Amino acid sequence: MRIINTGIKEKIRRFASGFFHKYSVPRWTLFMHDMISVFLAFLLSYLLRYNFVSGDFPMEWAVLHGLITLFVYTVFILLFRSYAGLIRHTTLTDITMVFLTTSVSAIVMVLFSLVSEKFHFGQYFTIPVSILLIHYVLITVYFFYMRIAVKLLFRFAHHSYKGLNKRVLIYGAGEMGFVVKRVLVSDPRGGFSVSGFIDDNRQLQGKKINDITVYTSNILNPGFINKHRIQTLVLAIANLQPAKKSEIIQKAIALNIEVLETPALDKWLNGQLEVRQLQKVKLEDLLGREPIKLNLDAIRKGLSRKTILVTGAAGSIGSEIVRQLSRFGTQNVILVDQAETPVFNIENELKKNYGHMKFKTRLADVTNMEKMELIFASYRPEVVFHAAAYKHVPLMEANPHEALRVNVGGTRNMVELSVKYGVKKFVMISTDKSVNPTNIMGASKRVCEMLVQTKSMKDGVKTQFVITRFGNVLGSNGSVIPLFKRQIEEGGPVTVTHPDITRYFMTIPE
Template sequence: MYSLVSQSKLESYNVLIVGVNDDSIALAEALSTSKNQNFNLAGFISFRKDHQRIKILGKPIIKYGSKFYDRIAPMKITGIIIAGSQLSITQKNELVDKALSNNLKIFNVPEITQWTDKEDVTSKIKEIQIEDLLERDSIHLDDSQISSYLKNRNVLITGGAGSIGSEIVRQVSTYKPDCILILDQAESPLYDLELELKEDFPEVHYEVILADVRCRERLQQVFEAHNISVVFHAAAYKHVPMIEKNPKEAVAVNILGTVNLADLSAQYNVDRFVMVSTDKAVNPTNVMGASKRAAEIYVQALQQKDNVTTKFITTRFGNVLGSNGSVIPYFKRQIENGGPVTVTHPDIIRFFMTIPEACQLVLQAGTMGNGGEIFVFDMGKPVRIMDLAERMIKLSGFKPYEDIDIKIIGLRPGEKLYEELLSDSSTTLPTHHKKIMIAKDKALDHQTVLIHVEEISNAAISENDVYIVSKIKQLVPEFISKNSVFELLDKKVNL
């Protein structure tokens, strides 16, 4: 039964194509000449109420509405193909939900501009994925502003081989930098990215640097050897349960790694330092989120120092689709293995954003900061993880709780039911970009923060996890542990 997912390409579908525009017609013509007969075109779907034509290419046009499925019942339709990006995200979600409830397969095909003459168009037709339904409408970017601080500059990207860092590399590549320095400690992903970039951006000069943000001396060599103008700091440990068990590593990478990079950026007069943070830094309940909040605090405090010319900018956003450790690939593996799909709590919700969307906003925020700001991204509506699991099971061709079960396993250490993007004490200011706001978290004095950071660093030498976390809580007093062994520290404070 579970082989249906992988064998879907061998099946034949009687399909309708969404839309009556150029992409839809081009797809229909390509299907008619394709050697692969997996898809038999039965007609078109129109979302336009004022559409007058009855047929295109001899195939009927069916208007989408309340009686749509009654109209197509005699046609024995088994699939629907969405051509290009002509539907809004709301329309796409409505279409998919109703199609799934009527046991139809849904397929995507990219816009005609992404086809090549050598390819059979059927190779471009893919079953729709959950990521396609969680996307949001396209973001407007001010390319001229972004280009003004990236063109002909040396740009350092830490964590450059990771899911976020590598996408920042790709997007920065389009703005004609003088050189992109890609720094990461992961050897194999760094090599794979280098091969990809040589093929996709042969005109851009890259330097791949195998290094660890924990090593200040190695980082200093990098800053000394290159006239770096912009730093995108994406290197971090981010897996909540793993970091809850290893707070020493959170200190070494998320806190002290950021201190190393921020200090060197100030020392070498880098123009802009843009840090990637997380919504888990707001009122943190776990070590990972608290360590990222500590990094935010340090970067903001450093901005207050005299004679610092670097503009330090922080960006906060929620979960990204398809990132390493994300819930979506985890659910996909469970579904492929026949289930059950495991959810930690029936009411848990999360904000989601695509990796390209998040990185676009990171680049845009880099143009907007005057220094010391924490920019918060509009993450849209939260997603209930139970709904996500049920939908992914349906998209795979199965019935939730019948073919594949969903099992509640309990919240993990440090896990919240929901994430916040703004702390309770913050005020939010709008910017000229509707998807980016400023969280006015109060900046602390640099000397005060430095004392806390030194205490945290010294504690990390002790190998005593409770002692390490106690020092983090002193710098981040809003850090209240949940479902964790470190809750005892909060009880002591409250006594």
């Protein structure tokens, strides 16, 4: 008998769960339901008042009084928007709106009836107070229990039937976390099931919000994740510190969990959050710090109305330098790179998105002294950004000659030409791997730095030489980050070269 009951119960769960996932009642439908309920409840109140003897009162009075009552209730239903909430996620706020709607409507109807009686408006406008009070109790109780019943049925179906659920943890048990929870479980296509909240507030830990437990961040461990089959972690804290955010993301990725982020409140569509607005975490979130903001006014003074040459201009760093230069009113930007397709792409991008910017593209190899001298002689650049280099560490280990030929040879050419043609400032893009280098790429860049330093100390050299060492540039060619990004999007794990290795990250705009 118990097996039969369990089977029937599971069928009901499947049916209810499938229904809730396929359908969501529109607000106008609930509005019409409430209006019809008000009218029918009023007729029932008349019958109750007269002990179900319909002959004891004129039916036309009941209908007319019912329409008057319906009109008043409709006004306050619209005013308080008691129909606007999702029934399956009825909250105390929704119940309060229902109570306000029925209470204010009943008070207005009683006052209307008393005024009508006092001033003798006639029987058609004088509604017995007893009927109004019976109606108030009936409609309030019905609205309340109808909404609670739907919510309980939804919870029964949604939390009991596992086949359609995608298990989710929400980091943040505050107001935003509660909104995210409502959005997730109300999505008819997502099939989400919120298994718990995580919050650092000790006063919330161990308590329940809508029957969902609030945990500490210690639950981000293999035992809890595997036991509850967690698939996704949603960050729902508005001002989460970068270091803490990075720590959470790294923990989640190590556990093969997808990490989504809630956008800022001002980015919600019409003030409403939707599931499709939840985004995968950005590369910048791995920084563990706020991106550095530069003094743009000082930079503008050094670049405005100047001819600027950028080598490696089609690469990830060189192309970002060019994009940034578009903001500073340069006179002319010369883009030099030997890669044909990337040069074609950056040229089209600049024409499309930076039409105000004057630039020239030149296919050239920085190791070709004659070609580079022709470019210097033609354009006479005042500032040079030298970003052309081989950067892939494993490839340079296998091809050390090319690392030295391109990185060292190309830098030597650029340094010599910059001094010869009176370049005011030369900026060399180096790498943190040049510090106590342990690989060919790092060693080649260290030699480049030594070339630049040596040249800058010679007498009569007026060019200002600058060396900037980049860490692991998020999103750049040659960076480990594209690999990390792909692994993150696939839910992890993130593989590292060695557990004790230290990487320093920065964004391309930085």
